Amino acid sequence: MKIYGVTGWKNNGKTGLMERLVAEFCARGFSVSTIKHAHHATDVDQPGTDSHRHRQAGASEVVLASAGRVAIMQELRGAAEPPLTVLLGRLNSVDLVLVEGYKREPHPKIEAFRQAAGTELIAPQDPCIRAVASDTPLQLDCPVFDLNGTAAIADFIQSELGL
Known part of the structure; x- marks a missing residue:
């Protein structure tokens, strides 16, 4: 599996860029998975559902399975957050894993940057x-792409990874 990240500070367009890149790589025929880091408490389950109950x-792990989707929820219950390498090891094999966040991890990344975010x-x-994907021209020692130039950004990532 090849791994490439989208990073940047809050409100700089990471999620929108991720969404467009997933769609672009899927349209190119690649299988894609994503990992998103959240700095805040998050819960994909809803109170009142059987799985939430x-x-x-006290269940450590709950698997919710249907004909269209499987969700695996793991409760850390005070344990340390698993490192990115462990999470990557839990994924099924795909052509590309796009990682949102994880600024300090050593995988290759593109930074999303919006001038108005300050x-x-x-x-x-x-x-x-x-590289940087920006909504404003920048002079940097790395390539700078238009934040909305999804095809060009995907071309760059595809070339970088030899996909």
């Missing part, structure tokens, strides 16, 4: 950031 009762660029201090 199982978790509330944040500083990460790229100048991080050699793992191979």
